[in-house]
Amino acid sequence: MHSLAICLLFFHLLFSTIAIETQQPCKSTECYLLNCGSSSNLKSSDNRYWEGDNHSSFSDQPKILEAGSSSASNASEKDPFVPQVPFMTARIFLSKFTYSFPVTSGQKFIRLYFYPATYSGHAKSQFFFSITANGFTLTKNFSAYLTASAMNSPNPTLEKEFIVNMPKNERLLNITFNPSPSSYAFINGIEVVSMPENLYLGPIDKPIVFVNNMETSIQLDMGTALETVYRVSVGGGQMISGVNDTAGMFRT
Numbered sequence: 001m002h003s004l005a006i007c008l009l010f011f012h013l014l015f016s017t018i019a020i021e022t023q024q025p026c027k028s029t030e031c032y033l034l035n036c037g038s039s040s041n042l043k044s045s046d047n048r049y050w051e052g053d054n055h056s057s058f059s060d061q062p063k064i065l066e067a068g069s070s071s072a073s074n075a076s077e078k079d080p081f082v083p084q085v086p087f088m089t090a091r092i093f094l095s096k097f098t099y100s101f102p103v104t105s106g107q108k109f110i111r112l113y114f115y116p117a118t119y120s121g122h123a124k125s126q127f128f129f130s131i132t133a134n135g136f137t138l139t140k141n142f143s144a145y146l147t148a149s150a151m152n153s154p155n156p157t158l159e160k161e162f163i164v165n166m167p168k169n170e171r172l173l174n175i176t177f178n179p180s181p182s183s184y185a186f187i188n189g190i191e192v193v194s195m196p197e198n199l200y201l202g203p204i205d206k207p208i209v210f211v212n213n214m215e216t217s218i219q220l221d222m223g224t225a226l227e228t229v230y231r232v233s234v235g236g237g238q239m240i241s242g243v244n245d246t247a248g249m250f251r252t
């Protein structure tokens, strides 16, 4: 009994050490990775730890608010292209539901991860919902299934990335999922990463000029939210994955 305990302790130490050595560090002020529908903390294939959204005991960790009518669910399909974390578990919502992340002021990347599948007997075509973040509508009557189908890619998962600024006096980033009438909402994973000042949203005296049209410029103030449509590595030879973003913002 005693030696078993020592043995377990040894294994625990060994695994903890390995975990510390291989985990991708967060170089930004905040990095949240929430694995929705999971009750344990799991590592994704790029060596990042995702916190299960079932427990919310740490005050500095994301908390589930309005936990009314949501439930955890496993995807009923198993696709070889789909990584386990964060895609094989989801939280599904029958009514409005808010995740609340404690954050500092400044700009944040919000990345939303979807795997359209059957969850708790609800077909992937039954999910239509809106997502808002601190007053910004990120998407409305959104169908991850229709969006992913339209992309015609062998990978059935979908990642949406947004940039939202947190004003000085706000300490909570509330991300709300609201099903359309007679529909459901779902989410597999949520990532929140803070950004340096003035990366894309900047001082008003520095307008953004287009490469192919120097005459036209746009000014994006802090009240503007952005959605990433394309990100191009200019002059780059190959795709740069999130973990290889040297600035630590996990941009792909």
Ligand SMILES: *[C@@H]1O[C@H](CO)[C@@H](O)[C@H](O)[C@H]1NC(C)=O
Residues within 6 Å of the ligand: 039, 054, 055, 064, 067, 070, 071, 072
């Ligand atoms: C968390 O997991 C427990 C046990 O699996 C379950 O009873 C509970 O409903 C879950 N909580 C949420 C918010 O999903």
Ligand SMILES: *[C@@H]1O[C@H](CO)[C@@H](O)[C@H](O)[C@H]1NC(C)=O
Residues within 6 Å of the ligand: 072, 073, 074
């Ligand atoms: C999802 O699958 C895991 C592993 O098989 C299981 O432990 C868990 O209870 C399942 N969750 C739900 C909500 O069915």
Ligand SMILES: *[C@@H]1O[C@H](CO)[C@@H](O)[C@H](O)[C@H]1NC(C)=O
Residues within 6 Å of the ligand: 065, 100, 134, 135, 170, 172, 173, 174
């Ligand atoms: C976020 O949610 C909390 C708790 O419900 C609320 O007090 C706060 O005003 C919300 N913040 C925003 C910007 O909506």
Ligand SMILES: *[C@@H]1O[C@H](CO)[C@@H](O)[C@H](O)[C@H]1NC(C)=O
Residues within 6 Å of the ligand: 128, 141, 180, 181
């Ligand atoms: C959402 O989109 C679906 C499919 O296009 C449509 O049938 C439905 O009426 C829309 N619902 C709302 C509330 O716009």
Ligand SMILES: *[C@@H]1O[C@H](CO)[C@@H](O)[C@H](O)[C@H]1NC(C)=O
Residues within 6 Å of the ligand: 046, 240, 241, 243, 244
């Ligand atoms: C990150 O970059 C290194 C060196 O170029 C490369 O070997 C590795 O495969 C990249 N990682 C990912 C996940 O793309």
